[in-house]
Amino acid sequence: MAAPRFSKGDSTLTSTDPLRIAVVGCGGMAAFHLRAYRELAQKAPGLITVSATCDVDEGRASSVAAEIAEFQADEPHVYTDYRRLLDEHRPPAVDLVLPHNLHHTFVAEAFDAGAHVLLEKPLALSIAASKLLLDAHQRAHEHSSLVLAVAEQYRRTLEARATRWAIQEAGLIGEPRLVVSQRASLSMGLIAGTAWRHERLMAGGGWVLDGEVHTFDLFHYMFGRIAEVYAVIRTFEKTRYADPKTLGGPTPSDVEDAAMAVLTFENGLLANFTWTHAAPGKTLQQRRYYGSDGSLDRDGLHLRDATDLSGAELQEKFLASLSPEKKETLFPYDTRDSVTVELVDFVRAVRDGTVPEVDGHEALAAMAVSEAFYESDHAGTPIKVADVRAGRVRAAQHDIDAHWGLP
Ligand SMILES: NC(=O)c1ccc[n+]([C@@H]2O[C@H](COP(=O)([O-])OP(=O)(O)OC[C@H]3O[C@@H](n4cnc5c(N)ncnc54)[C@H](O)[C@@H]3O)[C@@H](O)[C@H]2O)c1
Structure with missing residues (x-):
């Protein structure tokens, strides 16, 4: 695993550099992220550059890269392997737009590689997975001031x-x-x-x-x-x-x-x-x-x-x-594009050290309500969301946690 590159207070990003970001996962929702990158290229040139795209489906990664080249000077590099992207391209930030089973491991790997993370909702596929993800962020934040923002635009x-x-x-x-x-x-x-x-x-x-x-x-x-x-x-x-x-x-x-x-x-x-x-x-x-x-x-x-x-x-x-x-x-x-708002909020959090509007804890709070639905149905009783959020009530998530080896 690559050593973190951002030591605390020592970001390589100066106030005039665009934030280089890699879009990982070039499926349905990536199209809306693309629209926001396009708007920012027009309204705030120099704020952010998509330097790479990554998808196991090379056609998708290439086609998103080609679309990005329509509105920014440099065409993004194309990757089909996330680890290669992190090791070779070393993006300062990643925009993860991936199936839910990948959220917790891909976020942890991004932090290990020293990248700030914008992650699509929901935070993870279970509370145990969320906990791993948030622990990884806490370490990355304490060590290197890395940002976790959750792409929650509603x-x-x-x-x-x-x-x-x-x-x-x-x-x-x-x-x-x-x-x-x-x-x-x-x-x-x-x-x-x-x-x-x-x-x-x-x-x-x-x-x-x-x-x-x-x-x-x-x-x-x-x-x-x-x-x-x-x-x-x-x-x-x-x-x-x-x-x-x-x-x-x-x-x-x-x-x-x-x-x-x-x-x-x-x-x-x-x-x-x-x-x-x-x-x-x-x-x-x-x-x-x-x-x-x-x-x-x-x-x-x-x-x-x-x-x-x-x-x-x-x-x-x-x-x-x-x-x-x-x-x-x-x-x-x-x-008036809510995805553009979340993107700018992320860049400002990285640049200015502010807390993003929807950070990991805010995203966990919403996700715990969803999990409380499953737990309440499973138990046949009302369920306190705080018990679900803290992992005290998790019977309905057992099969998922067992499948993915989550503690
Ligand atoms: N904010 C919103 O309104 C909104 C709307 C839709 C989806 N989403 C979220 O966006 C995320 C993605 O959803 P989607 O609808 O775009 O799904 P999708 O299946 O259309 O796209 C996911 C992409 O990830 C790629 N992928 C899968 N495994 C990969 C890997 N190992 N490495 C690299 N790429 C990989 C797939 O090939 C696919 O292109 C989910 O978290 C979803 O909940 C958010």
């Missing part, structure tokens, strides 16, 4: 930031009381076209971990931490399809496609949560926040005293409330 949209402001800072709905969050539709296709997502041992779970981790981070951002989860999960559709219309390319699946839960927040707020991809017929989608003075949803604010404000008016009020400095932090370079 809270960084204008809508999410305006909603948080309306609830927490402006107090527009009064004392928060209830969240109603319900989504039901039918999706028999491979989610994002990827088979690994439908295999528990590879993904760590189904959409409750993969997708709803965004929702739980968003809830934390708006209301503070979720303390307890009482959940049931089901797997109704046990086969998913590459082409759901013709039922072509069938793939067996052992991850959930439905979940219902009552969530209790530390501050007493209650959430009624339903998500399913196994509901044929009419699609349902609603999320609304109720407080002592009224309700808020994406259409806007509706108060007890009959005041109405549209979502767009609310966002205007929020933007008007921001100082130029705060606006630059929340929406750097005036972007």
